Amino acid sequence: MHLCAAGLLAQGYGVVRLNLRGVGPSAAYSRGPYHAGLTQDLRDVLSGLAVRFPKRPVAMIGFSLGGHMVLRLAGEAGQKGKPDTLAGVMSVCAPVDLHATQSRIAAPRNRIYHAALMHWMKRDARSWVACGTPLADKLETLRTVRDFDDALVAPAHGFEGAEDYYRRASMQTVASEICIPTLVLHSNDDPWIPLQSYHATQWPKRPDVTVMIARGGGHVAFMAAMPNALGMWTWLASIWQYWAEN
Template sequence: MTLADQEEHAGEARIGAARDLPIPPFKPRRRWIGGDLQTVRNFVTRPEINLSPWPGKRLWLPVEGGDELAAALNGAEYIGQRPLIFLVHGLTGCEDSIYLRRTTREWLQRGYPVLRINLRGSKPSRPRCRDHYHAGRSEDLRDALCRLIEMEPAVARTGIVTVGVSLGGNVLIKLLAEHGEELPIRAAATVSAPIDLMATSHRFHLPRNTLYHRWMLSNLKEEATARPAALSEEERRAIEAARTLYQFDNTFVAPRHGFADAEDYYTRCAGKRYLADVAVPLLAIHAADDPWIPGDAYSSFDWSRNTKLSALLAASGGHVGFHAADDEAPWHDRAIMAFVDLAT
């Protein structure tokens, strides 16, 4: 069942449970039309996301190898009343990324506890991490969730809703396929996940994405080399010498984590290969005009292979944008909330 078979609105596809979501098709805000403007709006406007009404709590969650992941827990008083919302950031992001803070606020306003996990080696986690995350390091999420349940046993009773954004969405899909039945995850969602890592790499290296590419590579290098990262001299030279994201992955990420090369890394970790085995209700949200991730990654997948899967594929919205004309809250957040209401 292809994307074309599922079209319900001009330029939009709603697949599985997404057909029943009580939200209108995405319509961009004035002056923010097109994938690029949708993508950069948070960076340009730098909105202030006030979470002070829900004081945060710092958690450190041990993972295999001795590292610990930093996590920000808000709304701890709601634990045991409603499922915990577990948010995973994207490449070079963290708990303070605007899109993650905005999503946190939306859930807290509804009375849900929210935990923002920082992947291994991201800025908040780096002080207690010598190693680094990658697109397929799903065991870190498993370890963090298990430790969280030990610390907050009530979470196991009310359950968890996991939301992965961009690269975090790819890692989440792999987790759901490998460990979804072992964990008390009641529903999950991804936003702009690069489920075809090879195709995403090709797209990101196009001339039109030169500015994005330079920005991302610079951030990656800074993140990977920050103290106390345990790097050999050879790895430091490889990071410094990388002039493209592909080179960074091929000469640093792949060999460090046991992959033959970048192509092997992309192939083995791509979320698309794990979708058929996802074991909990999952909503995948993506925009056809995402400047970083080609829509073909989604349109070429047979979503009917797994009844747990739903997809909401919009004509517009950019990369983790979805700044809509009808509401200040991001469209993807409203869609996920509606999906969770149906699934739980």
């Protein structure tokens, strides 16, 4: 995200980097967790930007789960209407099928990453889960992303459970309704986001909707079947951070 922002700034574009609800600095101003279909947060940000920068068009770029959210927003534009300033969206390695993605992340090959991801998710959750409550005690017992979604995310947003959340929030349910310029990028060796999900998605047949599958690149150039130097460095750094925080 830093590299993308720097490249756009160098070309003269204005850039706003957005944290998901409850993550990082946003935790102090948020209530409850984000979820993959929480596009109202994106609409609120667009409304706020429109007040500060009237009539200035905005292109939203999302990475990983953020990519899913901007694609969901693009699909909902056909049903709920397009935010006035939204000129287009771009996703990078978005988990277009939420159920398939959580299953892949939980696979034995991804054991270390899964453990690190759960550590970070629990850490962020502690900022809004009240200490000493039954939910706080339950948080420490969760072992998988699905457990986390089932126990915390789904009930916080009115879903009946993890499976109901994955089914109703997945951008696949609105993919065919995308009606704004959209660029979808993914790699054929992403270890966490199944490539088959992209083939199974019903993308609209529009000239301004483009799906591109790169040959190599891993998950946002983070980790691939044959990691490059940058991917290996970030992978080792994340493992070091995980163990240091533990």
